[in-house]
Amino acid sequence: MKLDADRLWSALGEVNRIGATPVGGAERLAWSEPEMQARRWFAGRANDAGLEVSWDAAGNVWGFGGLEPAVVLGSHLDTVPDGGRFDGALGVVGALEVVRQARRESVPGCERLAVVCFSDEEGVRFGLGMAGSRAVAGTLQPAEITAARDSDGVALSDLLEQHGFEAARVPEAHANLSRMACYIELHVEQGIRLERLGAPVGVVTAIVGLSDYHIEVAGEANHAGTTALEDRRDALLPVAQLALAAREVMSSTEGVVATVGEAWVTNGAPNIVPGKAGCILDVRAASAGAIEAAAEAILGAGRAAAGAAGCEFEARLTKRLPPAPMDEEVVAALEAAAADLGSQAPKLVSRAGHDAMSLSPAGVPCGMLFVASQGGISHSPLERSSQRDCVLGAEVLGAAALDLAQR
Numbered sequence: 001m002k003l004d005a006d007r008l009w010s011a012l013g014e015v016n017r018i019g020a021t022p023v024g025g026a027e028r029l030a031w032s033e034p035e036m037q038a039r040r041w042f043a044g045r046a047n048d049a050g051l052e053v054s055w056d057a058a059g060n061v062w063g064f065g066g067l068e069p070a071v072v073l074g075s076h077l078d079t080v081p082d083g084g085r086f087d088g089a090l091g092v093v094g095a096l097e098v099v100r101q102a103r104r105e106s107v108p109g110c111e112r113l114a115v116v117c118f119s120d121e122e123g124v125r126f127g128l129g130m131a132g133s134r135a136v137a138g139t140l141q142p143a144e145i146t147a148a149r150d151s152d153g154v155a156l157s158d159l160l161e162q163h164g165f166e167a168a169r170v171p172e173a174h175a176n177l178s179r180m181a182c183y184i185e186l187h188v189e190q191g192i193r194l195e196r197l198g199a200p201v202g203v204v205t206a207i208v209g210l211s212d213y214h215i216e217v218a219g220e221a222n223h224a225g226t227t228a229l230e231d232r233r234d235a236l237l238p239v240a241q242l243a244l245a246a247r248e249v250m251s252s253t254e255g256v257v258a259t260v261g262e263a264w265v266t267n268g269a270p271n272i273v274p275g276k277a278g279c280i281l282d283v284r285a286a287s288a289g290a291i292e293a294a295a296e297a298i299l300g301a302g303r304a305a306a307g308a309a310g311c312e313f314e315a316r317l318t319k320r321l322p323p324a325p326m327d328e329e330v331v332a333a334l335e336a337a338a339a340d341l342g343s344q345a346p347k348l349v350s351r352a353g354h355d356a357m358s359l360s361p362a363g364v365p366c367g368m369l370f371v372a373s374q375g376g377i378s379h380s381p382l383e384r385s386s387q388r389d390c391v392l393g394a395e396v397l398g399a400a401a402l403d404l405a406q407r
C-alpha cells in the first residue's frame with residue numbers, strides 16, 4: 001500500500017506546530033497544555049480516519065477500527081524539554097496515515113487496525129516513564145501516581161483532575177490490554193547505526209534492559225595539605241576506578257553499555273581529602289545475564305579499589321528494567337515487508353526505552369521499526385530523519401500490520 005508522502009510529511013509538520021520551539025524543535029512535556037493539545041489533535045485525526053476514538057483512564061488515546069483484538073500501531077506525543085520533531089511524533093503520524101489509507105482503500109484486514117497515542121512516555125516531568133503504557137500493562141502502581149510531582153512541585157494527581165481524570169482510576173486503563181492482538185511502533189533510531197550501515201530502516205529484535213546501582217563509598221575526611229599518602233582513605237578513588245571499569249567492560253563486551261553519569265563528593269572542598277563519595281552506575285544490555293555479569297565486574301573493580309584505599313563500599317540496586325524481546329512473528333512480518341519494498345532492513349537492538357518495554361512483559365506481542373536518525377542525534381531540536389526514510393518506514397509498518405491483521 002502506497003502512502004501519500006506529502007500528506008504524511010505535512011501531518012508531521014502540523015502536529016509539531018504544537019509546542020514548536022524557536023530553534024526548530026518541539027517541547028510538549030507530559031500533561032502540559034501543548035501535549036494535551038497534541039493528544040486532542042491525534043483524537044481528531046483518528047476520528048477523521050473513521051476510527052472509534054476513546055480516551056482511557058490513564059489519558060491514552062485509542063482509535064479502534066471495528067475488529068478486535070486489534071493490530072495496534074502508535075507511539076507518543078510528549079517530548080523531553082527542548083526536544084525534537086520526530087521522537088514519538090513520527091510513530092503517531094505514521095500509524096494514523098497507515099490506518100487512514102488502508103480504510104480508504106478498504107484493504108482486507110483494515111478493520112482490525114487500531115491506533116494509540118500513549119501518555120507520558122518520556123517520564124522526564126514526573127519521573128514515571130512509560131506511564132500510559134504501564135497503566136495498560138497493569139504495572140503502574142496507584143502510589144506512584146499519587147506521589148508524583150514535577151520540579152515545580154505540581155502534583156500529577158492535581159493535573160489529572162484538572163484535565164478530567166482521576167488518579168485512583170488510572171489502573172482502569174488496564175482493560176485495554178485484552179483489546180490488543182499485537183503492538184507495532186515506528187520510531188526514529190536515536191542512534192547512528194542505521195546511517196552508518198546506509199540503511200533507511202531497521203527491525204528491532206529487543207529493547208535493552210537496564211540496571212542502576214547507587215554506590216556509596218566511605219573513607220576518612222582529612223586535611224588535604226597535611227595528610228600523608230599512607231594515611232589517606234580517599235573515598236573518591238573507588239568512584240573514579242568504577243567509572244574507568246565501566247568503560248573497560250563496555251569496550252571488551254559486545255552489546256553492553258555502562259555509564260557513570262552522576263557522581264559526587266559529600267561535603268567536598270579543595271582542601272579536604274574526600275571522606276564520602278558516591279555515584280550512580282547505569283548498565284544496559286539485551287539480556288539480563290549480560291547486565292548482571294557486566295555490573296558484577298564493574299562493581300567488583302570498585303570494591304577492590306575501595307579495599308586498596310581503606311574505604312568501605314556499598315552498592316544498592318535502585319532500578320531494574322528487564323530487557324524486552326520483540327515478538328518473532330512481528331519481527332518476521334516487518335523484515336518481509338521491508339524486503340518487499342526493496343529495503344534489506346538490518347536487525348538491531350534498541351538501546352533506548354519505549355512503550356513496548358511495558359507491553360511485552362504483559363504478554364502483548366510487540367515489534368518496532370526504526371528509521372535512520374541523521375547524525376544519530378535525538379532528544380534535541382536537531383533531531384532529523386529524511387522524508388524518504390520516514391515514508392518508507394510508514395509503508396513498511398503498514399504492510400507488516402496488514403499482513404498480521406489478515407492472519
Ligand SMILES: [Zn+2]
Binds near residue numbers: 076087088121187
Ligand atoms: Zn520516543
